[in-house]
Amino acid sequence: MQDRLLFSFEFFPPKTSEGVEKLREVRGQLASFAPRFFSVTYGAGGSTRAPSLAAVLDIRAAGLTAAPHLSCIGATQQSIRDVLQEYQQHGIRHIVALRGDLPSGMATSGAFRYASDLVAFIREETGDWFEIEVAAYPETHPQARSATDDLLHFKTKVDAGADMAITQYFFNADAYFAFVDDCQRVGIQIPVIPGIMPIGNYAQLARFSEACGAEIPRWIRKKLESYQDDIDSIRAFGLDMITDMCRRLLEQGAPGLHIYTMNQAAATVALWQRLGLPR
Numbered sequence: 707m708q709d710r711l712l713f714s715f716e717f718f719p720p721k722t723s724e725g726v727e728k729l730r731e732v733r734g735q736l737a738s739f740a741p742r743f744f745s746v747t748y749g750a751g752g753s754t755r756a757p758s759l760a761a762v763l764d765i766r767a768a769g770l771t772a773a774p775h776l777s778c779i780g781a782t783q784q785s786i787r788d789v790l791q792e793y794q795q796h797g798i799r800h801i802v803a804l805r806g807d808l809p810s811g812m813a814t815s816g817a818f819r820y821a822s823d824l825v826a827f828i829r830e831e832t833g834d835w836f837e838i839e840v841a842a843y844p845e846t847h848p849q850a851r852s853a854t855d856d857l858l859h860f861k862t863k864v865d866a867g868a869d870m871a872i873t874q875y876f877f878n879a880d881a882y883f884a885f886v887d888d889c890q891r892v893g894i895q896i897p898v899i900p901g902i903m904p905i906g907n908y909a910q911l912a913r914f915s916e917a918c919g920a921e922i923p924r925w926i927r928k929k930l931e932s933y934q935d936d937i938d939s940i941r942a943f944g945l946d947m948i949t950d951m952c953r954r955l956l957e958q959g960a961p962g963l964h965i966y967t968m969n970q971a972a973a974t975v976a977l978w979q980r981l982g983l984p985r
């Protein structure tokens with residue numbers, strides 16, 4: 707295991723005042739794990755610009771580090787420039803730069819076709835102000851023509867100025883290790899942090915996974931299906947499975963973990979206890 711593991715926790719911006727309160731509690735519980743940062747997602751097409759910033763500022767007001775996500779699909783250069791300036795004015799120095807997916811009804815991709823265009827623009831406009839994280843796909847992005855194309859596009863994004871990458875979630879550690887080997891082979895040297903999705907609600911997970919190209923291996927799918935509405939059994943099995951995978955990832959050299967928390971603390975707290983990670 708590496709000496710200094712890099713942990714981060716992802717939230718989405720809450721829509722209600724109850725959601726804001728709940729997220730404060732969740733964040734309070736997870737802060738004791740000393741994450742490098744909490745990240746907050748950004749709706750494609752800028753749909754959550756204000757609530758995402760509000761959530762980021764709320765985390766920072768508690769003395770913690772927060773990284774807003776920023777997606778560029780459908781955006782103009784000026785609108786991205788405005789967001790970057792807003793972040794800079796608030797002293798935000800860390801950003802997760804993404805392409806996003808074109809929302810239905812939006813016809814053109816705008817000024818930025820790919821996340822690499824956004825990374826290059828951020829560097830042009832703000833130099834080294836931001837530490838930039840980007841997305842990576844051990845099981846290949848669903849729109850990529852081939853795994854090799856996707857890897858080379860990832861390299862373009864890294865060469866444009868990304869400092870680190872966070873992967874799409876996966877349930878197969880071998881896919882991650884093979885991807886990291888491929889990255890090294892083509893000269894990608896930045897840390898690639900595995901993105902981890904705790905298992906809570908099978909129907910939702912199946913829907914997400916279908917959309918984002920994350921494979922749920924057959925044996926896991928069959929097990930989860932067999933539990934039907936028995937949420938406790940789904941969670942218990944999910945925790946066993948995710949714990950085993952994370953232990954293997956960390957023991958075999960993964961630089962840390964990024965948890966897609968879905969704004970819940972329980973699964974992450976249980977995972978930390980099982981893994982025996984420090985508080």
Ligand code: FAD
Pocket residue numbers: 746747748749750775776777802803804805806807819820821822840841842847848849850851855856857859860862863872873874875901918
């Ligand atoms: P890109 O890196 O641009 O890749 C997208 C596709 O284009 C890939 O298939 C790639 O191979 C291809 N491509 C790239 N460059 C080229 C090129 N030059 N020529 C041809 N093809 C190319 N979405 C949100 O809307 N908001 C979020 O907050 C958000 N957070 C995320 C966080 C993480 C850690 C991850 C993994 C994903 C997140 N997403 C988010 C989802 C993400 O926006 C989608 O997966 C999206 O489809 C791709 O975004 P990207 O930044 O990886 O795009």
